[in-house]
Amino acid sequence: MSMERAIGFVVGIVAAAVLALIARKIVARRGGATGEYDERQQVVRGRAFTLAYAVIMVYLAVWMVLRNVELPFFNHPSSVLVGILLSVTVFVGYSVFNDAYFRTSDRPGTYIALIGAVGLLNLILGIRHWVRETTLEGRLLDNANLMVAAMMIAVMACVVIKLALDRRSEAN
């Protein structure tokens, strides 16, 4: 790893930590995130974690096999990121659909806005990268922003669908 990449890596982690802290403060100020998950939610989140862990283990097992077959995608570093993002999506999706993603004091609307903002930022950076690159490999495989944007869209879709299902069941 070159010095430039290493510095970029560290700066990225620090920036993400700062942004996460700011997001947490915003959510707390808007009336939530001070409470804890209740006991059922903790059980569900434990199951979600187990499921997500299984997903990444299976993905890595498949990844190791396909890496030896020399498929271009599985020999690219981004293929590991896809596994991580898939695992995170499974964790969030399972928690959302079992009412264990939001604490009782959380406002889902605030989270949708935050997820949407991060997703949009990554989408813009991903599209910019796509336009700059000339090869399909460069456009897709080197494009971590686009992969993160896809995950954010999937997470947001889960939250929106769940909210719609809840509204429909309350109406019935």
Added chain:
Amino acid sequence: MKNLKLKSARAGRDMSQQQLADAVGVSRQTINAIEKGDYNPTIRLCLAICKALGKTLDELFWPEEP
């Protein structure tokens, strides 16, 4: 197994699931899951629900004899 005793005790107090959930500090979905029999609460939560509804553990959570 559905917990109809809890549901009727709550209705008897004219409380919604949300009101009971707020009283015992859990989410509405957790109360709903207990009433539907999808979740077995801990003894701690059972006691909190009993206190909120003015009932005993036997009255709300002891299964009826067949």
